[in-house]
Amino acid sequence: MEKKDLKVNINPMPTLTWNFLKLNGADVNETIDFNGRGKSTLHNIPSKVVVSSGSCEECGECDTAFYEDIHRMDTGLGKEADGFFEENCDGILHVRSKKNARITEPLCISYSFEDRDSNAVRQEIIAEEGSTLTVIMDQTSGRKDSGFFAVQTKLKACRNAEIRFVGISLLGDGFLHLDGIAALAEEGARIELIQMELGSAKSYVGVNVDLAGRGSSFDGNAAFLRLNDQMLDMNYYIGHRGKRSESSLNVKGALRDRAVKNFRGIIDLKHGAKGAKGNEQEETLLLSEGVHNKTLPVILCDEDDVEGSHGATIGRLSREMLFYMQSRGFSEHEAEVLMAKGQLNFVRDLIGDEKSIGRIQHYTEEVFGDDR
Amino acid sequence: MALLEIKNLCVSVDDNAILDNINLNIGRGETHVLMGPNGAGKSTLGNALMGNPAYKITSGNIYFNGLDIKEESADKRAKAGMFMSFQNPLEVPGINLSSFIRNAIAVQTGQKIRFSQFRQDLAKNMELLNFDPSYKDRDLNVGFSGGEKKKAEILQLLMLKPKFAILDETDSGLDVDAVRTVSEGIREYQKYEDGALLIITHSTRILESLHVDRTHILVKGRIAESGDGSLVEKINENGFEKYLD
């Protein structure tokens, strides 16, 4: 075991605003008992998918030209946090679907932990030209476990390729969780991201998307649930460089007890991205007096032939909705739980993998069951 | 004793008095119709009966099954056996039609539901309402057309089997076929033992094939006339003009 300092500014904003809001980035100051423990397994590796891991000397996959541009890309967690991965990860897990391979079955990467495990991993996922690839990553431990898990994922969809990446976090109530993603889409490529951020004491999620190619697209859906003293800090940056590139981001979730959530969502419509469209929507249900929600939805626009929009709805269950639910016999509390589940289900049901859905369902039933 | 007794009820919305001294009794198994021109306060009565907090009861009482329910929240009233079909049903993202109803039955009865029986009942009632069965797996009311939303309300009525249901403008905005299917659903509910109804409407289309016990005409917040089912016919011919002077 080794003590490691994690003193970084995480989830930095590309453009700053008032410091009193404390949203320009998050300062993390933690000391981690780093032991590299935890189990990772890969299931369902389809043919036409190249998987390699191990230390960089043995693997060699990185040296192929595919990875050059994503190696230079930061995740949404920012340079400082990315440095932590570089220092503490020996190798990188590579997953690459071959040219024109249409893979429908998801490849599953499971990280499972026991109490006091701590680890950091890097993974790079590439869909070669014209291929489609689905990767489901789940992160689990016992409900009451503590620990540390940091994962860095770089995604690249080459020309006309498609990547669906699903991240499910069901880590224990004492975990510190870092989830950094960098995603690059070439011409005509599509990246779909589905995230369920349910576990952990503190989570930092940082996503950086580069819609570099003409007609590339990003479709992001994230759901979160924060109870008790859980904290979640999210940063989504979507850069539109390609002409006619499109993005949509939906973030939904609920806060209860003394939970804290920060959300930054940036759509950057860069000069030259003619015909680009970006939309982001956030919906956060507030269920207790003591919650704290901060939202910063930003549109940066340096082009006229574009459309950018965002919307946010934050607050308690609307009075009309509460009355409707009550008229069906649900008490206020029951209505709140049902609606919170609804927020999560909306994203969960996009996963399309029965096993994953079952696991999430089990988790939510358990946490909502706690207060009966 | 009537199932529902409304005594000297006065209701206001945003400090504007809407209903003025309403008295109405509805017995078990009876179907009452509440008619009146736009803005008369018909929906206000429905919402006040169901316990919408936006509608303030300034005086008077409501007794359901002999119990004063004026202070009860809407969920308590629902558990006591009341139901309202909403004029504008709300969209419930993330919860599909089937599991919404299942959850509602569970909280109302406090019992576990026998899943196979539930599935059969649901399928039967959806068929009766000419409701595309795939809708049971769709999020409640999300992306439903106006007609589908109303069917979903009537489906809930049939599945929840309340003792008393308020149908608030269930026929508004529906085409002829949809009105017919919805009427079908209401007739089915009338067959239930003691199922009582208060049908709020400003047209008579939905009533054509229904048995009506009593009709009440609400004008400017007051009941201007009450009569039996034949009053519907008169309104159909003459409209509300004679009440508006």
Next chain:
Amino acid sequence: MEKERTEVNDIDRSIYDFKDSEEDFYRVKEGLTPAIVDQISKEKHDPEWMRQFRQKSLEIYEKLRVPDWGPDISGLNMDDIVTYVRPNTKMSAKWEEVPEDIRNTFERLGIPQAERESLAGVGAQYDSELVYHNVKDEVSKTGVVYTDMESALTGEYEQMVKDHFMKLVPPSDHKFAALHGAVWSGGSFVYVPPGVKLDIPLQSYFRLNAAGAGQFEHTLIIVSEGADLHFIEGCSAPKYNVANLHAGCVELYVGKNARLRYSTIENWSKNMYNLNTKRAICEEGASIEWVSGSFGSHVSYLYPSSILKGDDSHAEFTGITFAGRGQNLDTGAKMFHMGKNTSSFINTKSISKDGGISTYRSSVTVMPGAENAKASVSCASLMLDDISRSDTIPAMDIRTDKADIGHEAKIGRISDDAVFYLMSRGISEEEAKAMIVSGFADPVSKELPLEYAVEMNNLIRLEMKGAIG
């Protein structure tokens, strides 16, 4: 196919762009030192507490850093700025007594023509001092006080000024608030007694004529319980090649069940750094309504804030920002919900053209215990060409569950379909585009006093015309 495009020119500023000579005016030296601050204090015959306040503010100024967010202000060098310029005249209540060239300036800007028509009172500031102040008799009789800050500071309202001056915007708030505290001069003091409802507005007009100077006027308005006031301020300056600075401060105290509407049309010249601070505090049942049009300045930082301290208080902000060539306008609003059952609405429009940058920036904070807070933010931006820029940076900080917060924002350009539709009805392309831009600005211009609304619409129409390239 090459698309035809319409270009929109800069707002015609010629009516604002004349300048007067200032040879015999009193100026302090450029820059900022304790000696200069003392000199200003002496010239202004401050009470001793104010002299100390200025020196303390200067100390704070030295310690604070310039903002690390927002537009670049490195072109502003305080060592080059003259903080105090006194026109060679005394304040007058008679228009004829104002020196002719200054009078001409205001006449050309339509002041006090406006007064004659529809105002309850007018004040006009020229560089650092007010040169004209007049209140209609029937208004004075109601007990309403509308005077320059200097008179208020040394007259019977000194204690009231002392109790409120920079209490809402303390010098420690940010660097330019501290600067203001040190070198402020001019501005207006308004007191509306309990229950007095003025149905015609009061107006202040600010003109910065001197090159390389700063204007630091202070506006302090106290609207007592149950009273009602509409206050209008207008600002302009001619263009020079050196940087000018405006760091005014507006403090508004809105008493129980009182209402204040504060309208601003800002049309500073494009060498102006407009670093202005405006803040209102609302007691129980009070309401503040801001209407803000930002057209001028090289750089603007402007975010009127509303502190909803009392239960059932309410704030509205309606704003439009028009950024053209060489302009970087960072505008918006801040709302703080503290009392119960408070509500706030923000509705803004921004237009960017000719390389102009407009940024909408806001914050809505709902404090713990601010039960039943309602807030809605709606902002729309229009890009008129592809060399301009428009950013939207709204923040929400919600610390109670009993809140309903909604936000929506949209960025885009004039829809080709809409232009085509109007053209198919026989309207020329330029007229069609002017109509669409006017329509876009309409929700804001509707809120402006009529003469300003007309001027704004004319401005838009004029600039959209004859510029199809």
